[in-house]
Amino acid sequence: MSAISLRNVRKRYGKNDIIHGVDLEIEAGEFIVILGPSGCGKSTLLRMIAGLEEISGGEIAIGDRVVNKLEPRERGCAMVFQNYALYPHMTVAANIGYSLKVAGVPKAERDERVQKVAQSVGLGDYLDRRPAALSGGQRQRVAMARAMVREPKVFLFDEPFSNLDAKLRVAMRAEVRRLHRQLGVTSIFVTHDQVEAMTLADRLVIMNGGHVEQVGRPADIYDRPVSRFVADFIGSPAMNLLEGTFDENGHFVHGAGGRIAVSSLNGQRVPGRKIVLGIRPESVRRTNEATEGAIPGVVDYVEELGSARLIHADVAGSRLVALDTEGRELASGTPIHLTLDDALHAFSIEDGKRIDVHAPVNKTHTGDTQ
Amino acid sequence: MSAISLRNVRKRYGKNDIIHGVDLEIEAGEFIVILGPSGCGKSTLLRMIAGLEEISGGEIAIGDRVVNKLEPRERGCAMVFQNYALYPHMTVAANIGYSLKVAGVPKAERDERVQKVAQSVGLGDYLDRRPAALSGGQRQRVAMARAMVREPKVFLFDEPFSNLDAKLRVAMRAEVRRLHRQLGVTSIFVTHDQVEAMTLADRLVIMNGGHVEQVGRPADIYDRPVSRFVADFIGSPAMNLLEGTFDENGHFVHGAGGRIAVSSLNGQRVPGRKIVLGIRPESVRRTNEATEGAIPGVVDYVEELGSARLIHADVAGSRLVALDTEGRELASGTPIHLTLDDALHAFSIEDGKRIDVHAPVNKTHTGDTQ
Amino acid sequence: MERRAYYRNRVLPWLLVAPQLLLVLVFFYWPTSQALYWAFTLEQPWGGGNEWVGFDNFSAVFSDSRYWATVVRSAVYGVSATAISMVIALTLALFVDRGLRGTKLFQSVFIWPYALAAPVVGVAFRFILSPEAGMVGAVNLVWPGIWDPATNGTHALIMVIICHAWLSIGYNFVFFLAGLQMIPRSISEAGAMDGARPARRMLDLQLPLIAPTTFFLLIMNIISTFTDSFALIDTMTEGGPIGSTEVMVYKIYENGFKGLDYSGAAAQSIVLMLIVIALTFVQFKWVERRIHYA
Amino acid sequence: ATSGEARTKFEFWYGLSGDLSERIQDMCKTFNDSQADYEIVCVSQETYENNLQNTIAAFRAQKHPTVTQISDGGTLDLMLSGAYVPVRELMEKNGYQIDWKNYFSGIASYYSSPSGELLSMPFNSSTAMIYYNTDALKAVGFEGLPKTWSEVETVARAMKAKGYECPVAFDPTGVWQWFEQFSAIHNQPIATKGNGYEGLDAEVTFNKTKFVDQLTWIKKMYDEGLFVHKSKAVGETANDAFVNAKCQITSSSIADHGTFGKQAKEGMHWDVSMLPLLDGFTRTNSLVGGASLWTLKGKSEEEYKGAAAFYAFLAKPEQAEWWSTVTGYIPVTNSGFEAMKAKGFYDKAPYKGRELAIASLTATPPTEYTRGVRLGNFNAIRKEIANAMQEVVFNNKPVQQALDEAAARSNEILRRFEKTYQGKALN
Amino acid sequence: MIERSPLFDYITYGVMILGLVIIVMPFWIVFVGASLSLPEVSRVPMALWPSDHLWENLTKAWTRADLGPKLINTLIVATCVTIGKITIAAFTAFSIVFFNYRSRMVVFWLIFITLMLPLEVRIVPTYSIAANALQPFQSILDWLGITGLVETVSGIRIAMNWNLLNSYSGLILPLVATATGTFLYRQFFMTVPDELVEASKMDGSGPMRFFFDVLIPLSRTNMLALATIMFVSSWNQYLWPLLVTTDRPNYGTVMMELKSLIPAQNGMPEWNVTMAGALIVMLPPLLVVAFMQRWFVRGLISKDK
């Protein structure tokens, strides 16, 4: 039995279908991240689970109970809101303890539990402050403590870090991870930041326009995106996506006649067939000489990242981005040669679906768990 | 003659000194990025150049004119604001053309110029819309077009991308770069996003608490941060910074007695001397066997980035983060061994200043400009 | 909230405020300073002359038991009209804010009283609450004398208070609704997630969060009971019976304009003005310190 | 009328409303039509009180009318104002010969300075009367009209017993009829110093006169339901109640005689009589009521000429007769009255009974207490007395206490007035 | 709406309907009263259902109080006051909010304090000002001795006089000088982001251009809200018109005429006509509020939900 099941869940606002039937089984203790572009329905889905939004169709079950008709308070979920939604007029302690107070927990017990939770998120010294007197990170922690104190069956997070600055986001990420390890509560976390998603998720749910595009472990999704959308969405810098056809030699022809020798994709290289070829920037390598099969190009510009740089190159009228960890100081206009490793992805040009052959296209894992 | 000179520029609000004397020479056509944490005075400095803020001390010259006493409109600067600051009640065309209208440019010429600029930023089809009916990226472009239409001598940008989502930021970055290449106008760009700063800047100005900490090309700053502050601030994932001392063998002792053999830093390894040792995550490599000099540690957790992963390891009580592009699936608690390459940084524990020996500590460039 | 972006100009700001300053000086400060002068003199009604009497007018006012009765009455009037009106308006606003289907209709009607002038409402309520006609007349037929604002001072005061309260429901409602709608929705949702039912959320979350609005309205209402009660009382009771609906403003008008005691009235005006200024200062300190959400 | 250009315009503010106001407008029109030199603009200020207040405000602003109508009670306020031109002087200057002796002595004494100079132009004079519904009187078998308050009590009781809800309409704000005129016809003082005629330092004395007993009696009548409260505040005035036959007896000005005639319910019979007396008293003359016309200072000679012409117009016998006909106001001159009497004006309905007003006014020559009232800010004092009557009737305050308090407050008003006009004397 | 609690929904509707009754009842009674005949309106208890004399009573009230010209007068006055107020207040608030000069808070308080002393309590001195609005200047000149000086030098006596009684200016000007509008504008102007000011500075526009090109168009909603408030309050003015207007036929306003419809001494208790008059008099502001309420409410809320 799953901790949470969504069965063909739909949402309609007036005449607009927002969620088009989502199916999802979440195991107890899992950390699920829902990722997708703005407006794709992530929050709506989360809020339907929370009970803040009516369900227009399908069924949501938490544990073995269908909760469609239950009020938020009856579902055993706790939620951390995007802008924290702290009660501005209550102290930190009162904010955290409010749900207990509503539930009629006696004051002594309440104080004790609030104290304990506050300690565990490092807010022990701030219990008497108002939210306005806290920093962004501290407010974030109050929101978290408020969710934790009820010992809910499910944690729901709606872009909880989106108002924090970069440094703080990294720190809060670690905090959420630590808490999840410590409490082991089933969690659903909505974000549109893919680094956040990749680093936090046990399983990732990629949404697009009210559909679930792909569900899987972050690495699997990165390695085998099921669609052009996912391929483009996951990974930073983004995957190079070239539209083109195959010639009679099975070479991929793109842009203004550029040719790429493709070793994988056996059986798919039908001459004249149009596809989208996907190559991750880290699969594009720069060679100094024009070796056999190397693709010639011209540097457009280079973005310095410090530890590496992104070479934006013009390759026969197409743009190819390479992640280069070695060289430096490539002036714009410099001719270069690029080779591709065999981790190529191909997508249908019509529906954007992944085109797969039996041979796996992902890299060989060195996966040493010792 | 510089395009813009700041000479001992100071700013005081009431009794508070905000900018403590900034000197900076900016060449014509340069793209300068000012980077620093929130509240360090970046915006204030920019606004003093724009003429929106009075200068409490020192001198600002644009071209050969000291502009301290000039009104904003007389300085020939254009500015792009953080939240765009578009006129909500005007159409895109009116927004872009407003400065021309104020300047009394005849309607026909105005329309033509607006049209041209709008085309160049891809807003040709949106001229009749109101800002409210535009997406974030489009608004951003309107703000840019508004700045461009006046053909100013200097562009000023105050965190223009901070309200955009990640994908859009990348796209807008490319756009700004393209525009700068195309127009060649001296630009000053304020941000606290270091990727933005690194990838855009000809020269980077790192500010901290009203001071300029370091000025230089992005790669130089990455490779030779002049202070612990800069080292920590520049680079993502951030540099590992370990506090410790040297033992009689010249080994660096940190945490609960962990020892690191340090080959560089000759002459600085005085036994008992306390320093901060800085190691970039990409300089930490994982080896499978305990080779000579390898540092033993235990995996705390791994953050999957897709193309690589960050191994957070416990090393004798200190935390060391390694950027790993090879292995995968390292369970928490797995013992590992780490080696460091020789790109080490050292900083004084007292004032955070870089401690340098004559030998350069940066990697050998392969810098093949062919 | 401090602004950062200002214009610098020596003349322009003064030109901009000139029209209003001029109007205010001519139509407010000049007359008011004249009244101030009268407060320290005995002014002949026909303006033939006056005599400096120092604080005599004030001591006369303060030693008059009827004046103190008026002060107490004003306080009762102010507090109860304010309380009744605000409670009703707040209740309506809280329920309207739930945004159920059809709420818009209710909402627009609840604003109506705002459009009405005190004299119109006074006339209408005088008719409605008239002991021998209208609506309440029926009640008097059954229990004679149970309602008689014409002779019973308490009834008369109640009548005026009810009318004043009704009249300000619209204004209060609009501000309460505005205040409620400024509370981020997510705070109510957080409350729901924390297990609080709607009624509980009203009490625990919404009420405290509109405290600044409430306070603002409290002061505005009390000031309005000082300043706006005139037309109402003048059309409904003219201060009677036996002065039992005479509040401070009305007494000033009655003593000054009708009783031709300009000096005594001027002294009372000054007392009233000081009270209102004090209230406004308190209020101002609060308006500027609204709660900031998140 | 001829073209407006050449005519001198001047304003006349008055304090009457309703039917009486319309009559004044008629009168103004007649005046304007009667000559080509002046145009009078007549503006109603609704009530005497309002008119006094607005006139003062306007005078202070130098935007006052040339002529204003001030009621009996406001006379001293005007006398001390120094804001008027005495009417005798005005008329003399403009060459009008008026026989001032011809005016009823009660009227002259009310509006004259101590030296006997008539200050304002007598215009609408009245006195208080009592009106009876004769149908009701007949129903209880009372012959004629009650002449004493004890008779009134008897018939009221009988009416009540007959099922009349409201025998006597009582408006406690009617200080003029219930208190002032009561005091006059019983020769009771209102204030010392001859009701204030002899100095600004007069003090009221109404808490020590027969009025105390009278108010006690009123209270008794009210408690028994024989007097019924009728006023603007209850939505029905005493006069309304009387013309609607809801109340059978009311006390009011003779001025209302005309209005009652027009408004009385169809088929209703009524009559008017002099105010009743207490047993054992003989009648002294009642006070002249209504108002007179004051000419204000600060106007042009032309306007004064206009005002004088207007006064002369009012003094014309046919004009005075018209005015007395369409209202209930009395003719203000002996000759006017005699002429009308001779014409048989008072012999038949609807004017029959109005002569009683003059009989009341001239019952005796004016005494120290019946020549008028000369108290400063008398409107405010009236209000105190009205309050006292209401306190007694509605709130059961002991009569003596209520009147003592009212007297104390009234004296404060007088002292304040005295101080305000320090150094000024009646002259 | 967060949860679907049918019970609570019923309560909500219950309360709102109760509120509706409280609010609408007086309107209804006025309406019903206005439709009754004299005997019907005098009957106790009064009917709760309208009768068929509405038109008759409306006509009576209309002619008796001469409402036609009075409505036009009131409309002229209310419109001018409204326009005057929103214009003058906008200038003042602009000066106070967007210029940084030392005395701006003094100016603000000078204006704000005028909210605190109602006209009723300074009626007599205000009246004499209305009689000569230039009196303060005359007095200042007299006091400074300038009048005397000029008179001795040139023989001309300075006598400034501007009478406002019985004129539209008298009905309008004193009402234009209030602080409410300034206060509301100030509140709104303070929410205008600094960046907008700065953007326009960078675009080269000076303060007045900013005011007309940016601030005024942005304040449209607030101006509508303000206009509603101002229109209603000036329409409903009572005591001031009563005082400055002695020439009722030409300058009377509806509110003062209404009082003359109240059954007076010596009059019939024609409450039905009074109610009909009230109906006519209250209709225009009611329509304005009903029509403008969308902007009215929005203009007072600075932030959206």
Ligand SMILES: Nc1ncnc2c1ncn2[C@@H]1O[C@H](COP(=O)(O)OP(=O)(O)OP(=O)(O)O)[C@@H](O)[C@H]1O
């Ligand atoms: N109350 C509503 N009425 C109508 N449409 C709505 C409503 N709430 C949301 N939507 C629409 O539903 C879609 C999904 O909204 P949702 O808030 O779930 O997106 P999201 O994925 O959370 O986006 P973001 O990342 O911007 O928060 C959007 O297109 C939005 O416009």
Ligand SMILES: Nc1ncnc2c1ncn2[C@@H]1O[C@H](COP(=O)(O)OP(=O)(O)OP(=O)(O)O)[C@@H](O)[C@H]1O
């Ligand atoms: N008007 C002001 N009065 C007083 N202090 C101010 C004012 N404006 C800015 N400051 C202070 O000056 C310092 C620098 O502000 P500034 O806006 O330049 O920072 P910043 O580097 O742009 O920060 P951010 O990245 O958050 O925009 C801050 O500490 C701020 O509090």
Ligand SMILES: O=P(O)(O)OC[C@H](O)CO
């Ligand atoms: O109604 P009138 O005109 O007779 O006047 C009554 C009294 O004299 C008013 O003071």
Ligand SMILES: [Mg+2]
């Ligand atoms: Mg969302």
Ligand SMILES: [Mg+2]
């Ligand atoms: Mg900034």
